Amino acid sequence: MSELDQAANISGGDEFGIWRNHESRHATTFGPAVYQIRLRCMIRRPTIIDVAARAGVSKSTVSLVLQNSTLVKADTCDLVHAAMTELGYVYNRSAANLRSAKVGLIGLVINDLRNPFFTEFATSAQTAFSRAGFATVIANTDEDPEIQAQVVVSMIEHGVSAVVISPTYGQEAATFDPLIRARIPVLQVLRRADPTAFPFASFDYVTGGRLATQHLVDLGAQRIAFCGGLQGRAITLERMSGYLEVIEKSGLRPLILNGRSTGTFGRETAGILLHQHPDCDAALCFNDLVAMGLMAGFSAVNKQVGQEFKLVGFDNIEDCTLVHPQLSSVNCNITMFADDTAKTMLGWLQDGIRPADETRMPVELMARMSSLGVS
Numbered sequence: 341m342s343e344l345d346q347a348a349n350i351s352g353g354d355e356f357g358i359w360r361n362h363e364s365r366h367a368t369t370f371g372p373a374v375y376q377i378r379l380r381c382m383i384r385r386p387t388i389i390d391v392a393a394r395a396g397v398s399k400s401t402v403s404l405v406l407q408n409s410t411l412v413k414a415d416t417c418d419l420v421h422a423a424m425t426e427l428g429y430v431y432n433r434s435a436a437n438l439r440s441a442k443v444g445l446i447g448l449v450i451n452d453l454r455n456p457f458f459t460e461f462a463t464s465a466q467t468a469f470s471r472a473g474f475a476t477v478i479a480n481t482d483e484d485p486e487i488q489a490q491v492v493v494s495m496i497e498h499g500v501s502a503v504v505i506s507p508t509y510g511q512e513a514a515t516f517d518p519l520i521r522a523r524i525p526v527l528q529v530l531r532r533a534d535p536t537a538f539p540f541a542s543f544d545y546v547t548g549g550r551l552a553t554q555h556l557v558d559l560g561a562q563r564i565a566f567c568g569g570l571q572g573r574a575i576t577l578e579r580m581s582g583y584l585e586v587i588e589k590s591g592l593r594p595l596i597l598n599g600r601s602t603g604t605f606g607r608e609t610a611g612i613l614l615h616q617h618p619d620c621d622a623a624l625c626f627n628d629l630v631a632m633g634l635m636a637g638f639s640a641v642n643k644q645v646g647q648e649f650k651l652v653g654f655d656n657i658e659d660c661t662l663v664h665p666q667l668s669s670v671n672c673n674i675t676m677f678a679d680d681t682a683k684t685m686l687g688w689l690q691d692g693i694r695p696a697d698e699t700r701m702p703v704e705l706m707a708r709m710s711s712l713g714v715s
Contacts, residue, residue: 394423447495449505453480464678489514507533548670549582561622568626571598606633628653665709
C-alpha cells in the first residue's frame with residue numbers, strides 16, 4: 341500500500357480523497373517538495389523538523405523563531421512563518437515551556453578552571469552567549485578524562501544545543517564518540533584532543549614561542565631554558581617549537597624542563613636551575629603560572645629577576661602586571677578570543693555555518709621588567 345493510500349485509510353478517506361482528486365493542483369500550487377512534506381504531515385502532526393526542511397534552515401533556527409528571538413534575521417523569520425502556514429504547523433507553547441530548560445543551552449567544558457587563563461575564557465564566553473540569549477552550563481574537568489567524559493554525557497542528556505570544549509588529554513573516545521553520536525555542533529578550543537571530528541580554534545602558539553625566545557636572544561641571553569608543559573602533549577610541543585627554532589638558529593643549546601603547568605612546579609624548577617644549571621640566564625615558561633613560580637623561587641634566594649635572570653611567561657593573564665617585577669608574557673587576548681568563539685558557535689547554530697577545521701588567532705609579546713630589567 342502506498343503512503344497516499346495509508347494516509348487515506350488513517351484519515352477515514354474523506355479529507356485525503358480531496359488531496360488525491362486534486363493532486364496535480366496541489367503539487368502545482370505548493371511545489372513538489374512542499375507537496376511531499378504535506379503528504380507526510382497528513383499521516384502525523386507536522387514538526388519543527390518539517391518546518392525546517394521546508395524553510396531550508398536548521399531546527400535550532402526554527403526554535404529561535406518560535407521563541408520570538410531577536411537573533412534571527414527578519415527575512416529568515418518570514419521564511420519560517422511561511423513554512424509553518426503552508427504545512428499547517430501549530431506551535432504548542434505549553435509543551436515547549438516544559439522543555440524550556442533545554443532550549444538555547446550551551447555546554448562549556450574546561451580542562452582547568454584553577455588556571456586564570458581558562459577562567460577568563462569561560463566567564464567571557466558565558467557573558468557573550470548570555471548577550472545573545474543563550475544560557476550556559478560550565479564544567480571543570482580538572483584535567484581528568486573520566487570526569488570529562490561524565491560531564492559531556494550529562495550535558496548531552498540534558499539537551500545542550502552545542503558544546504565548546506577545552507579538552508583534557510586521554511581516553512578521547514569516551515568523550516568525543518558521544519558527541520559525534522549526538523550530532524550537535526562541537527568546537528574544540530585552546531587545546532586539541534581529537535584531530536579529525538570537530539573544528540578547532542586557538543592561538544598561534546608557535547609564533548608566540550618564537551617571539552619570546554628571540555626577545556631573550558636579542559637581550560643577550562646565552563642559556564635559555566623552556567620550563568613547564570607536560571612532555572609529549574600537543575600544546576607543549578606547539579609552544580616549545582618556536583623556542584627550539586630560534587635556539588637552533590642562534591647556535592645555542594636547548595634546555596628543556598617539562599612538568600606540570602603550575603606555580604609549584606615553577607618554584608621547584610627555580611631550585612633545579614640554580615643548582616644544576618647555574619649558567620642558565622633566561623627562561624621562557626609554558627605559561628604565566630610557571631613563570632610566577634620561578635619568580636617566587638628566585639626571590640627566596642635573593643636572585644633578581646630582570647637583572648640577573650630574564651624571564652618571559654605565556655598567556656598574559658592579569659596577574660602579570662600585579663607582580664614585581666611585572667612579568668613579560670606572550671599576550672593571548674583571551675577575552676577577544678572568547679567573544680569570537682561565541683560568535684562562531686552562534687553562526688553555526690543559527691545559520692548552519694560550520695567553522696573552518698582550524699583557526700588561529702594572532703599573538704604578541706608584552707615586554708616588561710622581568711626581561712627588560714628592573715629600573
